Amino acid sequence: MLNFKKGYIVVFTISVLGLAFIQYQYLKIGLNLAKVQFNSKVGQAVQTIKQDLETNNELTFLVAQAITKNDAYFKLSVDSIQDASRYFLNDFLVDRLLQNGIKSDFSYRLYTNDSLLYLTSPNYIASQEEQLNFPIVLSGYLPKELNKRLILELQFEDLNKYFFSQLNGLTIPSLIFIIAIILVVFWVLRSFYWQRNVITTTNQFINNLTHELKTPVFSIGLATKLLEEKSDDSLKPFVSIIREQNDKLKVQIEKVLDLAGLEHGKSVIKFQLINFKSNLLALAQSFLKLSELEGVKFDFNFSDEDYFILCEPNHLENAVSNLLENAKKYSKNSPEILLNTFISHNFLHIEVKDNGVGIPEKELKNVFKKFHRVGSGDLHTVKGYGLGLSYVKEIVRLHNGKISLESKMNEGTTVTIKLPIKLKGYE
Structure with missing residues (x-):
């Protein structure tokens, strides 16, 4: 900086x-x-x-x-x-x-x-x-x-x-314009650095807060595990609720830390050349099992070729998983989700389609901003912090990829990730 x-x-x-x-x-x-x-x-x-x-x-x-x-x-x-x-x-x-x-x-x-x-x-x-x-x-x-x-x-x-x-008609206006430019640029730079300092201070506060939250979350998780082992059948549903909510809080804390680390270059991402198709298949099968339990219709369709890409598997899996979770959260009473992957023009396309409530057109340009929450339609009923898509976009950017979103109100949303394909064995 x-x-x-x-x-x-x-x-x-x-x-x-x-x-x-x-x-x-x-x-x-x-x-x-x-x-x-x-x-x-x-x-x-x-x-x-x-x-x-x-x-x-x-x-x-x-x-x-x-x-x-x-x-x-x-x-x-x-x-x-x-x-x-x-x-x-x-x-x-x-x-x-x-x-x-x-x-x-x-x-x-x-x-x-x-x-x-x-x-x-x-x-x-x-x-x-x-x-x-x-x-x-x-x-x-x-x-x-x-x-x-x-x-x-x-x-x-x-x-x-x-x-x-x-020459007063030339010299005096020139001097006035130069002075005006200096003052305006000085004011803009001053405002810019002041805003950067505010953002940096805010991020530091959020990071410190999330780090402090990790200790009680860990303690709650440990206590919940002990309660689950010793409680009778009448208490287990309540213990299960505590564990589920604690896990959600843990995920949100990790998401904040990961995103802040990526933005400030503090997280070291080690890329490796892998066939990402197996990772996507495992992720799809895991999400299919959860969908069956929750009554969500989920299907996936993979093309026949291998998906060799240079990536950091964990972060990229989290990004795709986040898109699938969003499709489920913002769905209607009978949610239908499709994960479609294929290769076109040397790019791996990962599409997540749903039949959800959709996003208003005026909100499309803001959905990838950090902490942004869509506040129209039925979307305000879904809990969250506006971090998911911001995290996904940052991960895709670090992989030299592109992300796009298309949505229509009451018809559904399609999010597409494009990642550059590498030849097998090419580092």
């Missing part, structure tokens, strides 16, 4: 890390695409800005007066003209960038080849790290007025933040 638990944790951890890695790769691809798209939009905006600044218009005229420090046309100081130019040029650039779908914060500077700086944006900060620069070599009116090569450089700040904001 501990190894399975570690395996679940390892698989879950690898899956989450793998999912995170895939999301990271998708994020890188998304960022690259965002950068390509951003550069394309800036390229389009640059062309528009360059064209608009080529001609002599109100904006270029104001900028020209600011960079040449000419106040002849305005009743303002040179500093005021330059401040106005900064803001008007900034608003112009914001408008042209928005027209091309660019909402990122930016700054600009207007300078010449000799690094002479003329104008900067109101939010300009020199030597900004991790910024993306787009220089625009101006042509037309402004360079002619200055008689120099004039460059307008756009500087975009915090581009990674901008790109991530463009």
Whole structure:
């Protein structure tokens, strides 16, 4: 169980890390695409800005007066003209960038080849790290007025933040889904291991209880044997009842212990290659004698070939015997039971048919569950603990076999065990 638990944790951890890695790769691809798209939009905006600044218009005229420090046309100081130019040029650039779908914060500077700086944006900060620069070599009116090569450089700040904001529709839902998956899987595993602990504790309690019951059952059996030897004829029927009920209790205790041992791998089953036909024949003959005493019509039909299988005879006999007892318990007033065995497609088929009360269709999927009891029809009148079919299924599983059940209400039930046939002498 501990190894399975570690395996679940390892698989879950690898899956989450793998999912995170895939999301990271998708994020890188998304960022690259965002950068390509951003550069394309800036390229389009640059062309528009360059064209608009080529001609002599109100904006270029104001900028020209600011960079040449000419106040002849305005009743303002040179500093005021330059401040106005900064803001008007900034608003112009914001408008042209928005027209091309660019909402990122930016700054600009207007300078010449000799690094002479003329104008900067109101939010300009020199030597900004991790910024993306787009220089625009101006042509037309402004360079002619200055008689120099004039460059307008756009500087975009915090581009990674901008790109991530463009991918919020991908990154944020991905993170939310990953966190949700982790929480759900953690809750499921926690619930699963809690239930396993409850089941383990319950099984331990049942096993301890059944072991404690074996001592008084043995003592009752011994006392019953002594009473039977010394009692007169008038008391023997009562002693017989005590012995019969004590034997039933002993069988139920052994069934619980066997099933618990098989489920936890504590019982060592030694398989051997035998002709199981003789075992089935002895079991059928013994059940026939009991059936005659109880007024049950029982018949068996075996095919001619040998039934060589790899099995543990005692457990397998108990499984078949359990099916026969169930057929008798859940029968009508005139019970008819048939044990039919044959070989088909390299499998030994063991069929137990009865004309009993049947099982409701909705209960068929649960009949092999441990402690399950069918509670409809007349089945609740039969005493038991819901261990028989669970034990049979576990025995068949350990023999690499299959078990199936078909039933119709008020018509009867057929239980079929299929066990792989081995060639004689093959180990």
